Amino acid sequence: MPSYEEWKRTVHFYYLVKFTLNVYSMLFSFLGLCVLCVGVYAEVERQRYRTLEGVFLAPAVVLILLGLVMFTVSLVGMVGSLRDNKTLLHMFLCVLCVLLALQALALIVALLFERTTSELFQRNIREGIKHYYDDLDFKNILDYVQQKFSCCGGDEYKDWEVNQYHFCNGSGPLACGVPYTCCIHQVGEVVNTLCGYKTLTKQREDLTDVIHVRGCIHAVNLWMGDNIGATIGICCAVGLPQLLGILLSCVFWNLLVEMSESADMVDFRALKRAGFDYSDLDLAGAGWCMCLPREGGYLPLARADTGPADSAPEPNAPPLDWEQVQAEHSLMQFEEVGQDSAWMPGIDEVDSRD
Numbered sequence: 001m002p003s004y005e006e007w008k009r010t011v012h013f014y015y016l017v018k019f020t021l022n023v024y025s026m027l028f029s030f031l032g033l034c035v036l037c038v039g040v041y042a043e044v045e046r047q048r049y050r051t052l053e054g055v056f057l058a059p060a061v062v063l064i065l066l067g068l069v070m071f072t073v074s075l076v077g078m079v080g081s082l083r084d085n086k087t088l089l090h091m092f093l094c095v096l097c098v099l100l101a102l103q104a105l106a107l108i109v110a111l112l113f114e115r116t117t118s119e120l121f122q123r124n125i126r127e128g129i130k131h132y133y134d135d136l137d138f139k140n141i142l143d144y145v146q147q148k149f150s151c152c153g154g155d156e157y158k159d160w161e162v163n164q165y166h167f168c169n170g171s172g173p174l175a176c177g178v179p180y181t182c183c184i185h186q187v188g189e190v191v192n193t194l195c196g197y198k199t200l201t202k203q204r205e206d207l208t209d210v211i212h213v214r215g216c217i218h219a220v221n222l223w224m225g226d227n228i229g230a231t232i233g234i235c236c237a238v239g240l241p242q243l244l245g246i247l248l249s250c251v252f253w254n255l256l257v258e259m260s261e262s263a264d265m266v267d268f269r270a271l272k273r274a275g276f277d278y279s280d281l282d283l284a285g286a287g288w289c290m291c292l293p294r295e296g297g298y299l300p301l302a303r304a305d306t307g308p309a310d311s312a313p314e315p316n317a318p319p320l321d322w323e324q325v326q327a328e329h330s331l332m333q334f335e336e337v338g339q340d341s342a343w344m345p346g347i348d349e350v351d352s353r354d
Contacts, residue, residue: 014255032073042060043061069099104239126162146182156215173197183212
């Protein structure tokens with residue numbers, strides 16, 4: 001069984017890494033496009049009904065930004081892997097590393113400065129509560145969180161005093177109360193939408209059987225601490241795909257760098273320096289991109305004046321010595337056209353050393 005170093009030099013390893021990275025990038029570009037389309041649709045609906053004026057709290061804006069980043073970064077990786085473009089692959093690798101580092105840094109900062117993070121979330125949730133009935137997206141998210149985690153408000157249930165329909169100076173049926181999603185419901189019980197009536201005037205100990213008095217920030221933190229396995233699973237679901245993309249792009253980029261330094265890759269810049277034209281090479285197997293590797297390299301075809309020769313290199317043929325080839329080619333041209341003649345190759349440069 002061949003070792004990893006031997007297998008890494010084979011064409012099969014090249015195709016395996018290339019198309020694995022391409023499929024990975026294609027899947028995430030499609031996923032990013034779907035997220036982007038959902039975000040654009042939600043934003044169009046939000047602008048249609050003119051709900052929340054601020055864009056920070058709009059989930060549609062978050063989806064648009066997330067989908068745009070996913071689609072753009074994955075597209076760069078997909079094109080770079082298809083075209084064997086080292087520049088695009090390097091960009092893809094750097095962006096993934098930066099994104100993963102920023103997420104890890106944000107997680108560490110959130111854990112180290114838990115109180116500051118909680119205050120930041122509390123301010124933003126209170127701002128969202130002010131527009132609770134104006135933004136249906138935020139309303140649905142907060143209702144789900146309050147029911148799922150048995151909580152009410154951001155820091156506590158009295159956060160609902162900032163809403164114009166719930167503060168105690170109002171005269172409507174919701175005045176000095178909380179939404180029904182804060183209420184404690186029994187299984188099979190018919191939901192009473194006014195179950196939180198006048199609860200903001202009472203103390204916490206008097207509401208233990210009526211509404212959930214704990215804030216959603218504390219409830220979510222407690223749930224994450226009690227379900228450490230699920231918390232680790234969520235972190236892995238976010239970080240591992242990015243880590244896989246970093247690993248694949250790093251391996252493929254290093255592979256292309258090694259290949260570009262050998263004669264196994266079609267490198268027309270080096271060929272031009274050596275004085276060769278397209279017609280001087282046997283490019284069978286180079287592929288549509290004129291850059292696929294071949295063991296032994298792409299040796300020049302034998303010239304007509306030197307007699308017939310087998311154009312294909314032997315399996316164990318040594319790599320092409322460009323300095324020797326260039327010297328021999330210059331000597332041949334000197335003999336053919338004279339010392340004062342200048343030769344300029346008329347080929348289009350196709351550089352695989354991107």
